[in-house]
Amino acid sequence: MAVTIKDVAKMAGVSISTVSRVINNSKPVSSDIRDQVLRVIKETGYVPNPVARSLVTKKSNIIGVIVPDISSLFVGDLLSGIEEIGRMYEYDIFLCNTYGESERELKYINLLKSKAVAGIIFVSEKLEKPQIDLVKESQIPSVYISKNAKDFDVYSIGIDHKQASYDMTHYFINKGKKKIAFLRASVEDNIEDSERYKGYKKALEDSGIDLDKSLVLQGDSTNESGYRIVEMLIEKGNIPEAIFASSDELAVGALNALLDNRINVPKDVSIAGYDDTRIASMIRPSLTVIKQPIYDMGAVAARIIVKLIDNQDVEEKYIILPHTLIERQSS
C-alpha cells in the first residue's frame, strides 16, 4: 500500500490538516513544522492521491481533449501543442476520439463531465449547437478548434480562413492563372457558407475572373477523394491551370492523379494545399500551401484553458493566429 497523508502526519507528529496545508500551501504553517513535514514527505516518497483529492475538490488536473481522428497528422500536431503546454502547467490529457460522430461527441462530453475534468478542448470538423450547449451546461471551461467555431459564442482558436483562401487564390492569379479549381472536403453543409470558398470567390471577383462552377469540387478529406475528382476532371478534358485544395491530403491526391496521367506539376498545372502538415514538404514536388500554425493552435488552446481554469482574464474569445503562404515546388 502506498503511503497516505495519515502516515505522513503520524511520522511527522502533526495532524493531517497540517500536512494538507503544507502540500497545498493553503494556509500558513510555521516554518519548522513545514520543514519537518517536507522531510517526511521526501523520505517516504509520499504523493497525494489525485483521486481522493478530486473527490473532495470536484476538480482534477485533467484536460479532456475531444478530437475527430487521432491518426490524422493535423490532430497529431495539435495534440503535441496541447500536451506540451498542458504539461507545463501540470495538466494531463484525457483523450477522446469521436470519428466525427455527433453522438460520440455528446457521449464524451458527458463522460468528461463525470470525470470532473478541469477543462475541455474540443476539436471538430464542424461544431454543432447541441454539443456546445451540453458543454456550456456543464460549466466546465472549454476551448474550441473548428472551422466554424466563430459562429458560436465560445472561446476558440483558428486562422482567418477567408483571408488565407483569398491569399492563395490571389497568388495563383498573380502567376497568370485564370482557370483555378477549388477542391473542398465537404461536410454536408452548404459550400456557400464556407469561409474558404468565400475567400476564393472574392479573389476571383476582385480580379474580374468569372467563377466557373465546374471547377468548384467537393470530396471528402482523403487523398483518394482528391485523386478521383481530378481524374474525373482529366477524363472530361476540363483540366485547370491551378488546383487549390482545402487540405494537404486532398492536394496530394490531386497531385498523384495528375502525375499518374503524365501531366507535369507545376509546368502544366499548379497545385496548392492547406494546413502544411508534414507531408506537404515530404512529397515531390513539394506542396505550396497555406500553413496553419497547428502546433501553436494546440499550445494556445491549452494556455487559454489553463487561464480559464484559474479564472484569469482571457483577452479575446476568438483568437486568430497568423497564417502563411509557403511557396514550394508544386506551383
Next chain:
Amino acid sequence: MAVTIKDVAKMAGVSISTVSRVINNSKPVSSDIRDQVLRVIKETGYVPNPVARSLVTKKSNIIGVIVPDISSLFVGDLLSGIEEIGRMYEYDIFLCNTYGESERELKYINLLKSKAVAGIIFVSEKLEKPQIDLVKESQIPSVYISKNAKDFDVYSIGIDHKQASYDMTHYFINKGKKKIAFLRASVEDNIEDSERYKGYKKALEDSGIDLDKSLVLQGDSTNESGYRIVEMLIEKGNIPEAIFASSDELAVGALNALLDNRINVPKDVSIAGYDDTRIASMIRPSLTVIKQPIYDMGAVAARIIVKLIDNQDVEEKYIILPHTLIERQSS
C-alpha cells in the same frame, strides 16, 4: 449539483446499498425493487461518480497509454487501434507523451500508478529495465510495444523484425540487386543487436553477398536524416542499387535525395521503407514496404490489457503479428 446515489436511494425508497447493487449487479436484488431503482435512475439521469468509485475500489476504467511521439503517423494508427478496442470494453484512454525521454517515462509510470489506472500500454523506441521494473512493481497489468520488447519477460506485441528484414533484403537480391544499402534509425545501441540488421545480414550471407559496411548507415528517424545520408552517399559516388530503410520517413528522405539529384527511382535505384504508414502509398513513386499491422497491434494490445485486467488467460506473452511485403512503384 449532479444527482448522487443518495438521491436515487431516497427517491426509490431504498437504501444506497441496494442502489449500488443494482448498478453493479454485485448481489441479487428482487426484480420489482430493481425495476423501481432502474426507473428512478432513468428519470433522474443518474450516472455513478467514477471518481468516488475509483477511490474505494482503487481501480478505474482508464488505460494509460505511454507513447514516444503523438504526432507520428505510427503512433496515431496505434492509438486508433487501442482506442477502438478500449472503447468496446468501456475503457478510456489517458495519454502520456514522452518524447522518448526515459525520465519522462518514469514520471508518467508513477503518475499512472497514482491515478490507479487499470492497465498500461507502453510504446517505446527502446525499452529499458528501470521502466519495466517500475511498472512491474506497481502490479498494474501492462503490455509493451517496442522493437526490443522480447528481450524482457513482459507481455508484448510486435512483428518478426528479423524475418521481415530478411524478406525485404531477399526480395531485392531476387531482383538482381547486390549493392543494397541498409539505412537505420539509430537509438544509441549497438547496431549488431538490431533484429532488422540481423535479417539484412543473414539474407546477404545466404546469397553469398559480402556485407559492405560502407552501405550500413545510421541516422535518426526523420526524413531529413534519410535525405542527408543519401546525399552524402551520392557525393561520395557510392550509390547503391537498392536502399532498404528501417522506417517510411527515412525512406522518403532517401527517395527525395535521389530525386533531387535526378537519379531515377526505381530505374537507377530501388527503395523500400518499413511500417507502411499512410505516407508510403501517398508519395510518388509509391513506396515498396514491409507493412506492420499497426492498427491491429494497437487493437491486440488493448485486447490483451483488458484480458489481463479481468484476470483472464492470455495464451502467449510475446505475440507476433504477421508482416507483409507490399510491392509498389519504388522498386
Next chain:
DNA sequence: CTGAAAGCGCTAACAC
C-alpha cells in the same frame, strides 16, 4: 498557527 471532525460519493463487509 494547529487539530478535530465532517463529508465528498461510493463499495463492501456485516448484520438481520
Next chain:
DNA sequence: GTGTTAGCGCTTTCAG
C-alpha cells in the same frame, strides 16, 4: 434480499 455502517484519502470548516 435488504439496510447499516465503516471507511477509501483527502480538503476544509470550525474551534481553540
